[in-house]
Amino acid sequence: xxxxxxxxxxxxxxxxxxxxxxxxxxxxxxxxxxxxxxxxxxxxxxxxxxxxxxxxxxxxxxxxxxxxxxxxxxxxxxxxxxxxxxxxxxxxxxxxxxxxxxxxxxxxxxxxxxxxxxxxxxxxxxxxxxxxxxxxxxxxxxxxxxxxxxxxxxxxxxxxxxxxxxxxxxxxxxxxxxxxxxxxxxxxxxxxxxxxxxxxxxxxxxxxxxxxxxxxxxxxxxxxxxxxxxxxxxxxxxxxxxxxxxxxxxxxxxxxxxxxxxxxxxxxxxxxxxxxxxxxxxxxxxxxxxxxxxxxxxxxxxxxxxxxxxxxxxxxxxxxxxxxxxxxxxxxxxxxxxxxxxxxxxxxxxxxxxxxxxxxxxxxxxxxxxxxxxxxxxxxxxxxxxxxxxxxxxxxxxxxxxxxxxxxxxxxxxxxxxxxxxxxxxxxxxxxxxxxxxxxxxxxxxxxxxxxxxxxxxxxxxxxxxxxxxxxxxxxxxxxx
Numbered sequence: 095x096x097x098x099x100x101x102x103x104x105x106x107x108x109x110x111x112x113x114x115x116x117x118x119x120x121x122x123x124x125x126x127x128x129x130x131x132x133x134x135x136x137x138x139x140x141x142x143x144x145x146x147x148x149x150x151x152x153x154x155x156x157x158x159x160x161x162x163x164x165x166x167x168x169x170x171x172x173x174x175x176x177x178x179x180x181x182x183x184x185x186x187x188x189x190x191x192x193x194x195x196x197x198x199x200x201x202x203x204x205x206x207x208x209x210x211x212x213x214x215x216x217x218x219x220x221x222x223x224x225x226x227x228x229x230x231x232x233x234x235x236x237x238x239x240x241x242x243x244x245x246x247x248x249x250x251x252x253x254x255x256x257x258x259x260x261x262x263x264x265x266x267x268x269x270x271x272x273x274x275x276x277x278x279x280x281x282x283x284x285x286x287x288x289x290x291x292x293x294x295x296x297x298x299x300x301x302x303x304x305x306x307x308x309x310x311x312x313x314x315x316x317x318x319x320x321x322x323x324x325x326x327x328x329x330x331x332x333x334x335x336x337x338x339x340x341x342x343x344x345x346x347x348x349x350x351x352x353x354x355x356x357x358x359x360x361x362x363x364x365x366x367x368x369x370x371x372x373x374x375x376x377x378x379x380x381x382x383x384x385x386x387x388x389x390x391x392x393x394x395x396x397x398x399x400x401x402x403x404x405x406x407x408x409x410x411x412x413x414x415x416x417x418x419x420x421x422x423x424x425x426x427x428x429x430x431x432x433x434x435x436x437x438x439x440x441x442x443x444x445x446x447x448x449x450x451x452x453x454x455x456x457x458x459x460x461x462x463x464x465x466x467x468x469x470x471x472x473x474x475x476x477x478x479x480x481x482x483x484x485x486x487x488x489x490x491x492x493x494x495x496x497x498x499x500x501x502x503x504x505x506x507x508x509x510x511x512x513x514x515x516x517x518x519x520x521x522x523x524x525x526x527x528x529x530x531x532x533x534x535x536x537x538x539x540x541x542x543x544x545x546x547x548x549x550x551x552x553x554x555x556x557x558x559x560x561x562x563x564x565x566x567x568x569x570x571x572x573x574x575x
Contacts, residue, residue, distance in 0.1 A: 109212025112141045114219055119436035123406055126289040126374050129433060130194070133216075135173075138223040142171040144208065145215050152205035153217060158553030159192075159258070160185045163202055163217055170220055178224040186221075187261035187305065188254065188283075188552065190229055190297045193222025195287060196549040197427050229300050238264045238309045245566045248273060248333040250318045250506060253281020254548045255339035255539030257302065258555030259562075260310045266563050270309070271333075273316040278370060281341055282548070285370040286362070288400050290407070294369070319505035324513070328534055334569060335534050335562045338521060339555060342540035344501045348392070352450030353496070357384065357458035361393070361401045361497035368404050386492025388412045390461045392447055393497030394419065399430040401495045402439045413439050414489065418446040418466050418479045444468070446479065448486065450494050460488040502541050510535070520544060528558030529565075536562055 115131040116122075122129050133141065145167045153163045162181050169178035182189045198204075198218035206214030247263050249256045252274035260270045278284045279302045284294060292298060306312060318324065318340075327333045345360030347353050364383070367373045373383035389405040391398050394417035406413045415434070417424065420443050424431055435441070442463070449462040465485035468477040502519045513532040514522040521530055521537040528536040538554030540546055 107146075107208075108144055109208065111144075111213045111216040111219075112137050114216075119433075119438075122290065123403075123437040126407055128293055129290050132226055133219055133223045138170055138220060139173060141216050142167045142220060145171070146207055148207055152207065153202040153215075156201040156203075156205040158201065158549045159556055161202075161221070166224060167215065167217070167220055170224060175224055175227050179228045182221060182224060185556070186552070187258050188301045188548075189221055190225035190301055191254075191283060191292065192549055192552070193218050193220075193225055194292050194297070195283075197547055199428065201549070229297070234307050235304055237307065238267065240264075240267055240269055240309055244269045245334040245570065246271070246332060247562060247566075248327045248331070248336045249339060250324075250336065251275075251281060251339040251341060251539075251541075252279035252302070252312055253339055253341045253539065253551065254283065255341070255541075255551040255555040255558075256281070256337065257305060258552035259337045259339065259538070259559045260555075261305050261308060262556055262559035263562060264305070264309045266559070268563075268566070269311075271311045271313060273313050273318050273321070275315070275317045275340075276370065277314050279312050279314065281339075282343075285343075285366040286397070286400070288365065288369055288404050289374070290403070291400070317505065319509040324506065324510040324532070324535060334566055335536065337528070337555070337558050337562065338506055338530070338535065338537040338541055339539045339551070340503060340506055340541045341551075342500045342502050342545040344503050345496065346499045346501060347496050348447060348498060350447060350449050352452055352458075355450055355452040355458050356456050357386065357492055358450055358494045359496070360500075361391070361397045361495055362500055364401055364495050365397070365404065368408070374404075374408060383408060384493065385410045388414075388491040389493040389495065390414045390416050390442075390447075390489060390491045391495045391497055392416050392461075393499075394424040394426055395497065395499075396426045396430055398497035399426045399434050399439075401497050403434055403437060405493065405495065406437060406439065410493070414491070415439055415441045415443075416445050416447060416461065416463060416489070417441070417443050419476070420444055420468060423468075423476055442489065444479070445489075446481065447494075451488065458492055458494055460490050461494055462486060462488050500545050502544075506541075518544065524561075526557060527561035528554060529561060534565070536565075 151164045166178045166181040203214035246269045249272040252272045280298045283298045345362040371381035372379035373381040385408045389410040391402040444466045445463045451460040453459045465482045466479040469480040472478040507515045523537040523542045528538040536558040538558045539551035
């Protein structure tokens with residue numbers, strides 16, 4: 095295949111991505127080491143050479159944080175790796191994270207011209223390569239310039255939205271403090287996404303440390319709504335603006351009989367125990383996590399795949415994904431579904447739980463399900479599942495993990511008068527700026543949209559940072575400074 099770019103003919107352009115080296119499925123199913131091993135230098139350069147450097151880079155339009163994709167890929171192609179990561183970091187505060195967990199296939203790579211004839215350029219894998227190379231070299235960023243009288247911004251939540259907003263505001267010269275409720279920064283990056291997809295020591299902690307070296311201060315074990323209210327932050331604590339990025343960490347359940355039995359977890363609890371509390375290291379870690387020989391995970395999204403693959407690694411011999419719709423309706427990334435199947439996860443599609451059954455000691459013994467068929471499309475355009483009469487059956491399991499979504503924790507909103515929420519409890523905020531109904535308070539990420547992706551939360555943090563900058567400049571001008 096050949097292309098003509100700016101008058102020059104480029105021959106023999108591959109229509110397929112260079113494959114990502116991975117652990118063997120039979121091996122990785124029994125360890126928590128990272129599944130994807132990353133490109134080496136020669137593979138990265140070869141993949142970068144597939145980029146057409148389009149005059150109108152549609153790939154960039156698909157990136158929620160606006161990374162200059164053709165520019166950083168061109169630098170990899172020229173083996174200027176420091177230049178590549180510098181381009182990425184102009185707009186992305188967490189490139190090693192995004193290179194691993196962003197759904198590039200639905201964003202930047204979806205818009206790649208090559209995707210019309212074959213496979214797109216492996217943009218995410220190249221971003222990871224550039225970021226990992228910098229992390230391996232241990233280079234520390236220079237602190238951002240900050241005037242002694244710089245205005246102060248409080249960030250509530252050290253997840254993707256908060257970290258992204260903090261990094262941008264620090265670079266703009268503000269004094270930024272993040273208040274994080276947990277004992278570790280990272281939000282869902284630390285408690286939700288498993289080690290085998292996103293290493294905590296080698297990636298998350300290093301990315302957070304880079305922001306701290308930039309000048310961001312992080313206060314751990316600080317629950318806003320209890321330690322301080324938002325009004326107290328804006329008042330006696332002396333902050334000039336507040337950004338709320340507390341995510342969606344309140345688990346949902348199905349409200350079916352038996353959900354209170356021993357052996358039933360929310361995916362939030364299950365993954366938090368394993369990822370944040372290091373249950374996979376038990377007894378070295380003091381957090382146990384019972385799985386049993388057979389586990390059922392209810393749901394079909396990325397969180398369900400994470401929970402199922404975690405249960406397998408914790409020793410379950412049979413792990414089932416129980417999902418009420420079919421293969422085409424699975425909301426998880428294709429890559430995550432593929433990896434789960436490779437590892438031996440069993441998919442029970444078009445099945446819907448109706449009860450959790452227990453033994454005489456109060457422990458789970460089975461998940462009672464009914465078979466489903468797809469009917470007419472619902473309001474979202476997805477075909478609605480309909481129960482098949484008389485099709486109930488029991489799936490013998492010792493553990494049930496509910497991965498059917500999560501909502502916002504109400505503690506910040508309930509202690510902040512003047513800040514509106516919607517009927518789901520999400521904060522009402524302007525889509526373009528993150529401005530809430532309370533002056534000086536901005537919000538973004540899952541606390542506004544409901545559970546979404548890491549990169550969309552980061553994009554919301556960036557938008558809010560720009561809006562906070564404008565707000566504070568106006569505030570200072572109004573004060574006559």
